[in-house]
Amino acid sequence: MKRIGVFICHCGINIKDTVDVERLTQELEDYPGVAYIENYMFMCSDPGQNTIKNAIREHKLDGIVVAACSPTLHESTFQTVLKESNLNEFQLEIANIREQCSWVHNDIEQGTHKARLIIKTAIEKLKLNESLYPVSAPVTKKALVIGGGISGIQAALDIADGGYQVVMVEKKPSIGGHMIQLSETFPTLDCSQCILTPKMVALSKHKNIKLYVNSELESIDGYVGNFNVKIKQKALYVDPAKCNLCDDCTEVCPVLVPNEQEEGLGWRKAIYIPFPQAIPATYTLDVENCLGLEPIACGKCREKCTAEAINYDAKETIIEEEIGAVIVATGFDLYPVENIPEYGYGKYPDVITSLQFERILSATGPTGGEIYRPSDGKVPKEIVFVQCSGSRDPEHHLSYCSKICCMYTLKHAKLYKHKIHNGQPYIFYIDIRAGGKRYEEFVQQAVSEEGIVYIRGKVAKIYKNGDKMIVMGMDTLSGKKIEVEADLVVLAMGIVPSEGSHDLVKTMKINTDDKGFLSEAHPKLRPVESLQAGFYLAGTSQGPRDIPDSVSQASGAASKALILLSSDKIYHSPIIAWVDEDLCSGCTICVGTCPYGARELNQVSKVVEVNEILCEGCGACISACPSGAAQQKNLTDNQIDNMIKIIASGK
Amino acid sequence: MKSGYFPGCTLKTNAKNFEDSAMQIMEILGQPLEEMANWICCGTVFSMTTDDLMLQLSSIRNLLRAENQGYDELVALCSMCYNTLKRAKEFILNDEENLRKVNDFMYKEESTFKGTTDVVHLLSILKDRITFDEIQKKVTKPLKDLKIGAYYGCLLLRPKELAIDDFEDPSIMEELVDTLGGDGIVFPYRLECCGAYQTIIEKDVTIKRTYEIINSAREAGCEALITSCPLCAFNLDQRQKETSEEFLEFSTMPVFYFTELMALAFGIKWNKDWTKLHYVNPEPFLKKKGLI
Numbered sequence: 001m002k003r004i005g006v007f008i009c010h011c012g013i014n015i016k017d018t019v020d021v022e023r024l025t026q027e028l029e030d031y032p033g034v035a036y037i038e039n040y041m042f043m044c045s046d047p048g049q050n051t052i053k054n055a056i057r058e059h060k061l062d063g064i065v066v067a068a069c070s071p072t073l074h075e076s077t078f079q080t081v082l083k084e085s086n087l088n089e090f091q092l093e094i095a096n097i098r099e100q101c102s103w104v105h106n107d108i109e110q111g112t113h114k115a116r117l118i119i120k121t122a123i124e125k126l127k128l129n130e131s132l133y134p135v136s137a138p139v140t141k142k143a144l145v146i147g148g149g150i151s152g153i154q155a156a157l158d159i160a161d162g163g164y165q166v167v168m169v170e171k172k173p174s175i176g177g178h179m180i181q182l183s184e185t186f187p188t189l190d191c192s193q194c195i196l197t198p199k200m201v202a203l204s205k206h207k208n209i210k211l212y213v214n215s216e217l218e219s220i221d222g223y224v225g226n227f228n229v230k231i232k233q234k235a236l237y238v239d240p241a242k243c244n245l246c247d248d249c250t251e252v253c254p255v256l257v258p259n260e261q262e263e264g265l266g267w268r269k270a271i272y273i274p275f276p277q278a279i280p281a282t283y284t285l286d287v288e289n290c291l292g293l294e295p296i297a298c299g300k301c302r303e304k305c306t307a308e309a310i311n312y313d314a315k316e317t318i319i320e321e322e323i324g325a326v327i328v329a330t331g332f333d334l335y336p337v338e339n340i341p342e343y344g345y346g347k348y349p350d351v352i353t354s355l356q357f358e359r360i361l362s363a364t365g366p367t368g369g370e371i372y373r374p375s376d377g378k379v380p381k382e383i384v385f386v387q388c389s390g391s392r393d394p395e396h397h398l399s400y401c402s403k404i405c406c407m408y409t410l411k412h413a414k415l416y417k418h419k420i421h422n423g424q425p426y427i428f429y430i431d432i433r434a435g436g437k438r439y440e441e442f443v444q445q446a447v448s449e450e451g452i453v454y455i456r457g458k459v460a461k462i463y464k465n466g467d468k469m470i471v472m473g474m475d476t477l478s479g480k481k482i483e484v485e486a487d488l489v490v491l492a493m494g495i496v497p498s499e500g501s502h503d504l505v506k507t508m509k510i511n512t513d514d515k516g517f518l519s520e521a522h523p524k525l526r527p528v529e530s531l532q533a534g535f536y537l538a539g540t541s542q543g544p545r546d547i548p549d550s551v552s553q554a555s556g557a558a559s560k561a562l563i564l565l566s567s568d569k570i571y572h573s574p575i576i577a578w579v580d581e582d583l584c585s586g587c588t589i590c591v592g593t594c595p596y597g598a599r600e601l602n603q604v605s606k607v608v609e610v611n612e613i614l615c616e617g618c619g620a621c622i623s624a625c626p627s628g629a630a631q632q633k634n635l636t637d638n639q640i641d642n643m644i645k646i647i648a649s650g651k
Numbered sequence: 652m653k654s655g656y657f658p659g660c661t662l663k664t665n666a667k668n669f670e671d672s673a674m675q676i677m678e679i680l681g682q683p684l685e686e687m688a689n690w691i692c693c694g695t696v697f698s699m700t701t702d703d704l705m706l707q708l709s710s711i712r713n714l715l716r717a718e719n720q721g722y723d724e725l726v727a728l729c730s731m732c733y734n735t736l737k738r739a740k741e742f743i744l745n746d747e748e749n750l751r752k753v754n755d756f757m758y759k760e761e762s763t764f765k766g767t768t769d770v771v772h773l774l775s776i777l778k779d780r781i782t783f784d785e786i787q788k789k790v791t792k793p794l795k796d797l798k799i800g801a802y803y804g805c806l807l808l809r810p811k812e813l814a815i816d817d818f819e820d821p822s823i824m825e826e827l828v829d830t831l832g833g834d835g836i837v838f839p840y841r842l843e844c845c846g847a848y849q850t851i852i853e854k855d856v857t858i859k860r861t862y863e864i865i866n867s868a869r870e871a872g873c874e875a876l877i878t879s880c881p882l883c884a885f886n887l888d889q890r891q892k893e894t895s896e897e898f899l900e901f902s903t904m905p906v907f908y909f910t911e912l913m914a915l916a917f918g919i920k921w922n923k924d925w926t927k928l929h930y931v932n933p934e935p936f937l938k939k940k941g942l943i
Binding site: 341342463472 | 811817819820839842870
C-alpha cells in the first residue's frame with residue numbers, strides 16, 4: 001500500500017474562510033492510506049514546498065495529494081517538488097478545493113464537507129496511479145512558412161537567423177503581400193516599400209530560406225515536429241536560370257489584363273513581372289489569360305526570347321518537404337465591396353477602395369504618385385473618405401472593428417492634403433480608434449493643423465450628380481442628414497481572412513473562429529499558437545491588425561517555433577489512451593471518434609493502436625470503446641469507480 | 652395554387668385606378684385577380700407595434716380567413732398591405748407563445764391560425780411567375796420615349812427579410828418599365844422616405860420630401876414616376892399642390908401606379924375616371940407621348 005501524504009493549503013483566506021482546514025486535517029489523519037497530513041498557509045511558497053520535501057524524506061512517502069487551487073496553476077510546481085525528491089511526478093494528485101469549492105460556497109460546513117469528498121477522491125485515484133514517463137519523439141529541424149507578406153517574411157527571417165531551415169510558400173508570383181502595395185505607413189509616414197524591400201531582399205539571399213512562389217500547400221500529414229508536406233508549384237514557363245530580364249516578352253505580348261498589383265487601376269501583360277522590386281525577379285506566364293500555349297495561337301513571347309528561357313511544355317510540380325513547425329501567415333482580403341451596392345462601387349469609377357487609393361498615392365502606382373481620379377483624370381478638389389465600410393455593422397456586414405481603417409484613412413487624408421494643398425478632405429467616422437504608440441498624436445495633429453473635416457456618422461448612399469459624387473449620410477452630432485459633394489470617394493473597406501485561407505485551414509485541419517480568422521490557443525496567454533500542436537499564427541490571418549502588431553506577432557510565432565525546433569526531442573504528457581490488446585476486437589469505432597487521428601488499426605494484429613504523440617488524452621475513444629479495451633492512463637475505469645463511490649457515499 | 656386578391660381600403664377608394672388597371676392587365680395576362688371574401692383592414696402601421704399583440708389581430712384575421720377560404724397565397728397590390736400582412740404573419744408564426752396567445756384570443760373563429768397562406772406582392776408575381784418575357788409579348792403600344800423613374804419607398808424593401816428585391820439596390824420596377832418599351836431611370840432618391848404619415852401631423856415634412864424627391868427624379872431625367880404604394884402616391888402626387896405653393900419655382904410631375912402604365916402599354920384605353928384620382932393631370936403628358 002502506498003504511503004500517502006496529504007497537504008492542505010489555506011491559500012491565505014481564500015480556502016480557509018470557507019473550509020475548516022484544521023478539522024479536515026484531524027479527520028483525515030486516519031483515512032486508509034494516509035501516512036502523513038499537514039496544513040499550511042501557502043503550500044506553493046518555498047517554505048510550503050519544503051514542508052512537502054521534508055515529509056517525503058522523514059515519513060518515506062511515495063504519493064502526494066495537495067489540496068489547493070486548480071491544477072492548471074500549480075500542478076507543475078508540485079510535480080517539480082516530487083521530482084526533486086526522487087519521486088515520479090505522476091504520483092501527485094491535486095485536489096482542487098479552491099475554484100471548485102471554497103470560491104463557490106459561503107457556508108463553512110458545506111464547504112468543509114465538499115472539500116473532504118474532493119480530497120478523498122484524489123486519495124483514491126492516487127492509490128492506483130502508475131509511475132509514468134513523458135512520451136518523446138524526434139524533431140525535424142525545418143519550418144514551413146505559409147504566406148509571403150510582412151508577417152511571413154518576418155517569421156521566416158527570424159527562424160532562419162536562428163539557424164534553422166525555412167521553406168516559404170507563396171501563392172502569388174512575388175512575396176511582399178499587401179504591404180508592398182501601400183504608399184506610406186502610419187504614424188510615421190515612411191515609405192512602405194522602402195522599409196519592406198530590404199527584408200524581401202534579405203529573405204531571397206538567406207542561405208537558410210528556400211522560397212517557392214506561385215505555389216500552394218497541397219497536403220500536410222504527420223504530427224508536431226514530424227510533418228510531411230507536399231507543395232504544388234505552378235508550371236515554370238519562364239526558366240529563371242536562363243531569363244536575363246530583358247523584358248522583350250512583355251513588350252510583344254498582345255494581351256492586356258487588369259493588374260492585380262494595382263487593384264485593377266492599371267494593366268499588365270499575360271507574361272509579366274508583378275512589380276519592379278518583385279522577389280524573385282522572374283517572369284510569370286499567366287496561363288489563364290495567355291492566348292494559348294500552342295505556338296499556332298500566339299507564341300510571340302517565345303519567338304522573341306533570345307535567351308530561350310520560355311518553355312510552353314512546362315508542367316506543374318509537386319515538391320515534398322519534411323517539416324517540424326508550421327507558421328501560418330495567410331493574410332487578409334478586403335471585405336467584398338460588391339456587398340454594399342448603395343455605395344455604387346463598380347457603377348461609378350470615382351468610388352474606389354482604400355487599397356486602390358494606396359496605389360494612386362504610391363510612387364510606383366498607375367499615376368506615379370500624383371492624385372488623379374479614375375473617371376476623367378481630374379485632380380480631386382474635394383474628397384470623402386468613408387470609414388467602417390463593411391465593418392461594425394452586425395446586421396448587414398461584419399460585426400467586428402477592422403482595427404486599421406481609422407489610422408490608414410487619416411494617413412490617406414494627410415497624404416492627400418500634402419499633395420493637394422487647397423483640397424478638402426472629409427472623413428465620415430463612427431469612432432476614432434487610435435490606440436497605438438503615437439497614434440492619438442497623429443490624429444490630433446491632423447485635426448488641429450491639417451484642416452481635415454471629420455463628420456461623425458455613417459454614409460447611407462453615394463450617387464452621381466453631374467461630374468460630382470454626392471455622399472449622403474447622417475451627421476449624428478447635429479442630428480441632421482447631410483450631403484457632401486465630392487470629386488472622389490474612398491471606401492475604407494473592412495478586412496476579412498484571405499480567400500485562399502478557407503481551403504488551407506481544411507488542408508491543415510486547424511481551427512478558425514466564426515469569422516474565419518485562425519483561432520489562437522488562448523486569447524490572452526497563447527496568442528500565437530494554434531490549438532493544433534506545431535502550428536503557429538502570424539499577422540492578419542488571426543485577426544485584423546496593423547504592421548507593427550503583425551511584425552511583433554510574427555516574431556512571437558517564430559520564437560515559439562524556434563523553441564520547438566531547438567529541442568532535441570519533443571515531449572508529450574503520458575496521460576493518454578492505451579489499449580488492452582486482449583480485449584480489443586478491432587471494431588475501429590475509436591478510429592472514427594478520435595479528433596486527432598491518433599488511432600490506427602494494425603493490419604497484422606487486428607488491434608487498434610494509439611499514436612502516443614498525436615493522442616491528446618481527450619478520452620473520446622475510451623468512452624466510445626464498447627469492450628472496455630481502451631483505457632486512459634492513470635484514469636482507468638477502476639480509479640473512476642473508486643472516486644464515484646466516495647462521492648456517492650457522501651461521506 | 653389558389654391565389655386570392657387582397658384589396659385593402661385605399662384600392663377601393665382613392666386608388667381605384669390602381670385596382671382597375673391591375674384587374675385589367677391580369678385579365679390580359681391570363682391570371683385574373685380573385686378577390687377574397689370578408690377581408691378587413693390589413694392592420695396598417697399599427698401592426699408594426701411589436702409589444703401589443705392586439706394590434707396584430709386585424710392582419711392575422713385576414714390571413715386566417717384566407718386560409719379558411721382555401722387560398723394558398725394572398726396577392727397584395729398596395730405596398731402597405733403587403734408589408735403589414737407579411738410582417739404580422741412572420742412575427743406571430745416565429746414565436747410559439749405569440750401564436751398560442753393569438754389563437755387563444757380568436758377562439759370564436761372558425762379554426763386556428765396556422766399560417767399556410769403566403770403573402771406576395773403583385774410585382775413579384777409579374778416578375779417571378781408570369782415573367783417579364785411573357786409580359787413583353789402582350790405589349791401592343793410600347794412606352795416609347797417615356798423616361799420613367801421608379802419610386803420604391805420603404806414598404807417593398809424593408810425590413811430586408813420582406814424585401815421583394817435587393818433592399819439597397821432594387822431594379823424590379825425599372826426592369827418592368829424597360830419591358831414595356833420605356834426607359835426605366837434610376838434616380839438617387841428612389842428609396843428615400845416619402846414622409847409617410849407625417850403628411851397628416853407634420854405636413855411641411857412631407858412637402859419638403861416631395862420637393863426633394865421630384866427634383867431628384869427630374870435632374871436624373873425622369874418625366875414621370877411610378878409607384879406601388881397609395882400612401883407614396885398621395886404624398887408624391889397630391890402634395891405637389893402644397894409643394895407648388897411653398898416652392899414657387901417647382902414644376903409638377905405626373906405620378907402613376909405601375910399598373911396604369913402597363914394597361915396603356917397593353918393597349919387598354921385610358922379611363923377618364925383615373926385622371927380624377929390624380930392631382931397632377933397625366934393626360935397632357937400621355938397625349939404628348941401619343942399614348943392617348
